[in-house]
Amino acid sequence: MTDPDPFRVIFVCTGNICRSPMAEVVLRALAVQRGLASRVLSRSAGTGDWHLGERADERTLDCLTRRGYDGSAHRARQFSAASFAENDLIVALDRTHERILKAWARSDDDKGKVTLLRAFDPHASSMDVPDPYYAGPPMFDSVLAMIETATRGLFSQLEPAVRAPRTTLRALRRPDQEDLP
Template identity: 35%
Template structure:
């Protein structure tokens, strides 16, 4: 059976998308589905390419048992749209950028917004915590835990 390949995307790939990658990786591992998924993250811009996740995000994620190991990279439309089954943006700005990168209707059909999978939390986006305080990083993790559970349920129904 083929793996479901998921790419999480935020702007710089140092806060939200590497956190989504770690949360979803932990969720599928804890549920015995690790071999059924390939999970990665990227940014709509390459400004932080080659960098680790934001230290503050890492600190908050570690407190919840998540290890943010990914290294930032930019979305590559020529390979990522072909390779991944689902490309999931964190907010409307990321979704707009991803739609601009899409080469055709098949690419557009792979795009989803993270909060579309929310089960309980009522947010339309995963907000960027970069310029905020601790509460912003905690909110991101709360939203990702909720939405990743919904994403797993969505994929299992397919």
């Protein structure tokens, strides 16, 4: 028996050099820690094309390194129409990204894949992860802490499903959504 297809998660921010690469790396690290690296595929993209092919922002890389993560392999890419079909869950880093992604969706199924990262943090005071691009290293550290907390919440919901056979994997729902029969 071969391994089932992994559950594919893509994190989306503006330029794919600060917030979404952080979330991608954090989810990947959680999957590795829990022995699920082959069952969870974590990637990221931006809504814009300003930084295509670039590494993550140096402050992002420094922040990740300080917390024990490796973001050196990251190269920025842009979210595209094909990204809806290529991913099982599309995680927006703020409400602007969520609105853009839902506007780009071609079907209700596409729209249903879009959620906010901070929806998985029960203590979040805002659903938006602030953009640290115009701030200094302390803001990058603060943003990474928010992302770690919310991504742990996301992973705690995702983990039981990815441990189950892929054929029984139900759609991942935000904590505020009711389960459907």
